[in-house]
Each structure stands twice: as structure tokens, then as C-alpha cells.
Amino acid sequence: MGPELIVLSLGALHWLISLRMFAALRACGRDRESGAALLEKLSIIIPARNEAHHLPRLLDSLRSQTAAPLEVLVVDDDSTDGTAEVAAAHGATVIQSSPLPAGWRGKSWACEQGAARARGELLMFLDADCWFESGGLEAVLARYPGGAFSVAPYHRVEKPYEELSAFFNLIMIAATVPVNLLGQCLLIRREDYQLGGGHASVKDKILENVCLANKLREAGVRTSSTTGKGTLAFRMYPDGLPSLIAGWTKGFAAGAAATPRSTLILISTWISGLILGLFGCLITPWALLIYLAFAVQLAAMLRRIGNFSSLTALFYPLPLFFYIAVFVRSLGGAGKTVKWKGREVNAG
Known part of the structure; x- marks a missing residue:
């Protein structure tokens, strides 16, 4: 030969x-008849540190959905850019984070505080740089199969350098969907969240979504995920090439x-x-x-x-x-x- x-x-x-x-990379899960029935039980928790420039798009997208969730909580993680004021102006309930305890990562600490204050039976942890497409929130809820469920946001590229995220995002999703969890959007029943130990169980982990998935499965909670085209979107690292490099470097080897x-x-x-x-x-x-x-x-x-x-x-x-x-x-x-x-x- x-x-x-x-x-x-x-x-x-x-x-x-x-x-x-x-x-x-295909969308997974079967839709319910409607996700609207879950909205009245849903608390959306947004951990936010210096996210004043991202929050308006996310919070406006939530307000433009056909129906509102029970509550939208923004946990202000010691921001210096007016995050709390922006969140309040766009209709969210703001929770001022307590000082970061030793041994905790900032995002996990914010999520843990948000969960403690939330009133809903169903919790959605959502990154501030995401936003919902029209009807997207109900569509995500309609696809919820129970247990812990995450959605990989559709990547909106606006500047040429952002094209360099192609392999990072593709491999991240391929390594996760359909049985593991992503960190940008996590939907979980409160009782399952508590069963897995919540974010306290992964307080020192930089890839809290990966470690939380393991904790939840050990506790007998089902984990699943899907792609978010047409429902949830995000724009990664819009602040320039240095932030893109730093963001993907962070925890890459651990991932x-x-x-x-x-x-x-x-x-x-x-x-x-x-x-x-x-x-x-x-x-x-x-x-x-x-x-x-x-x-x-x-x-x-x-x-x-x-x-x-x-x-x-x-x-x-x-x-x-x-x-x-x-x-x-x-x-x-x-x-x-x-x-x-x-x-x-x-x-x-």
C-alpha cells in the first residue's frame, strides 16, 4: 500500500x-407540553462580579419572555462597577454578598448565598453573560427532564478575534453533552441541590460544574445537558484577546x-x-x-x-x-x- x-x-x-x-452536538431531550407551569416555581440566581455591562442584556431578555419566573436574584460579588445598581434598575432583586470565606471560590460562594435566599422549588444558576432568545426560557423549562440539567449557550461571535474560541467551545460542549453539566446555565430542583451538598460541596473547585455533577451523581441525582441553539445564547470574552486567553487558560488542564x-x-x-x-x-x-x-x-x-x-x-x-x-x-x-x-x- x-x-x-x-x-x-x-x-x-x-x-x-x-x-x-x-x-x-445535537439538541437533546423531549419537550413537555409547556414549560410555563414551572415558571411559578422557578428562582433564577445570577452570580455577578463586575457584570454591569452584561446584566442589561440578560435581565431585559428575561423581562421580554412571555411569562416571568417567581424571582430573579442577582448576587453582587463585591463588584466595583455598579453591578448592583444596574441589576436593580432592570428589575432584579439584589443580594449583597458576604465577604468571601477562606477556601471558597467567588462564583460558588455567590451561588450558595443565592440558593439560601431563593424561594423557588426549582433553581436556575445563570451566568451574567448569557441571555434568552424569544421564548427561550419556557423552551428550556419544557425540555427539563428532572434532576440536574444544564444548557450550553449558543455562541454569538461579534469580533474577528472571538473566532479563536471555536475549538475551545466545541470541545467543551462535546465533552459535556448529554450526560455532564456545564456552568453557564444549571437547572435543578432544590431538594436535589441539597442532596448533592450544593455549592458548598465544591466550594474550592475552579470547575465547580464538573465537580458538582460528580457529587450529584454520587447522591443518586441524574445529570444531563443539551445544546442551546434557539433558546439561550452568550458572548464569551468580549473585552479583547487577553481576556479570552486568560479565560480559557483558567482551569484548562483541570478540565x-x-x-x-x-x-x-x-x-x-x-x-x-x-x-x-x-x-x-x-x-x-x-x-x-x-x-x-x-x-x-x-x-x-x-x-x-x-x-x-x-x-x-x-x-x-x-x-x-x-x-x-x-x-x-x-x-x-x-x-x-x-x-x-x-x-x-x-x-x-
Whole structure:
């Protein structure tokens, strides 16, 4: 067998195996007749540290839904930018966080306080940089299967540098959906939340969603997740390339360590195929077929998770090598301590 056939055969095998990743990115879960019945039981808890620029979009999206939840709580985590005033002006109930106790992460502490003050039987923890599409809140509730349920927001890209998040977001979702939990939007019954120990059980973890999922499953609580296209959206790291690098570096290595081995093998196989499509051209021009096949597959994947440009898929080596560079960076000292929202985050 000549080198051309070896390259083409390996590339085809990797491409076919990677279809499992594509399948994982579909929306999961069956809709109820309506999610409206759950709204009167729902407390939305938004941990917020210096989120004055994000909160209006989220809170306005909640106010524009067809019906309102029982309450919307914003836990102001020692912000310095007017977060509390903005939240109150947009109709939320503001909870001023108590000082951060030793051994706690800021987000987990804010979530724990919000849950303690919430009146609803159903709790939704929601990041401030998310927002709901029209009818999106009811659609998420209609898909809720019980237990702990998270939604991966649809990634809205507005600036060219944000295209560099393509592989980060894609791999994050592929490693999570449909059985693990994401941190941007978590829906859970209060009794299940308490059964798993709440955020107190993961108070010192930088990837609190991953660790909380494990705690909940140990307590017998079902965990599940789905993609959020058409229901929930977000824009990641709009403050520039440095914040994007710092954000993805934070806890990157810990996230890889928490990913199931079978999923890591699948992701590694896919990335190997992408690299083969690129460097195989040094062996045979026929490898261009492999490159284009992976570019088309990547474009289809990205369409399910965000409005990424088709050029990002066509010229995928640029975001791919950026992903690898940040991953390698996270393995060193840069991945252990990161400055994030005015706090030094130690991920070690």
C-alpha cells in the first residue's frame, strides 16, 4: 500500500470516528407540553462580579419572555462597577454578598448565598453573560427532564478575534453533552441541590460544574445537558484577546483531567485527523481531500454551537494551533494562577 492510500485511509477512518462528536452536538431531550407551569416555581440566581455591562442584556431578555419566573436574584460579588445598581434598575432583586470565606471560590460562594435566599422549588444558576432568545426560557423549562440539567449557550461571535474560541467551545460542549453539566446555565430542583451538598460541596473547585455533577451523581441525582441553539445564547470574552486567553487558560488542564477517558480518546482522534489533513499534504496532494472533508465537518459542528464564520472552518489550522498553544500554556505556571475579574485565581 502506497503512502497515498495510507494517508487517505487513515484520514477517512478518523473522519468517520469523528462523526460521534457531531452527533453529540445535537439538541437533546423531549419537550413537555409547556414549560410555563414551572415558571411559578422557578428562582433564577445570577452570580455577578463586575457584570454591569452584561446584566442589561440578560435581565431585559428575561423581562421580554412571555411569562416571568417567581424571582430573579442577582448576587453582587463585591463588584466595583455598579453591578448592583444596574441589576436593580432592570428589575432584579439584589443580594449583597458576604465577604468571601477562606477556601471558597467567588462564583460558588455567590451561588450558595443565592440558593439560601431563593424561594423557588426549582433553581436556575445563570451566568451574567448569557441571555434568552424569544421564548427561550419556557423552551428550556419544557425540555427539563428532572434532576440536574444544564444548557450550553449558543455562541454569538461579534469580533474577528472571538473566532479563536471555536475549538475551545466545541470541545467543551462535546465533552459535556448529554450526560455532564456545564456552568453557564444549571437547572435543578432544590431538594436535589441539597442532596448533592450544593455549592458548598465544591466550594474550592475552579470547575465547580464538573465537580458538582460528580457529587450529584454520587447522591443518586441524574445529570444531563443539551445544546442551546434557539433558546439561550452568550458572548464569551468580549473585552479583547487577553481576556479570552486568560479565560480559557483558567482551569484548562483541570478540565482535561476531569473529562472521561473515552471522550478524551474521541477528541484526540478528531484532532489527529485535523492535523493529518493539514500535514498529509506534504506526503501527497490527495490529502487535500482529507483537509476539505474535515473543514466541512467542522463547519457543520460549529453551526450547531454558534455563528462562527465558514472561514474559521476552512482555515481551521489557525484556531486549532491557538487552542493547542493555550492548552500547553495552561499546563505550566500560567495555568496555575490567573488574574480574573480583579481576583487572583489559583487553579492548582
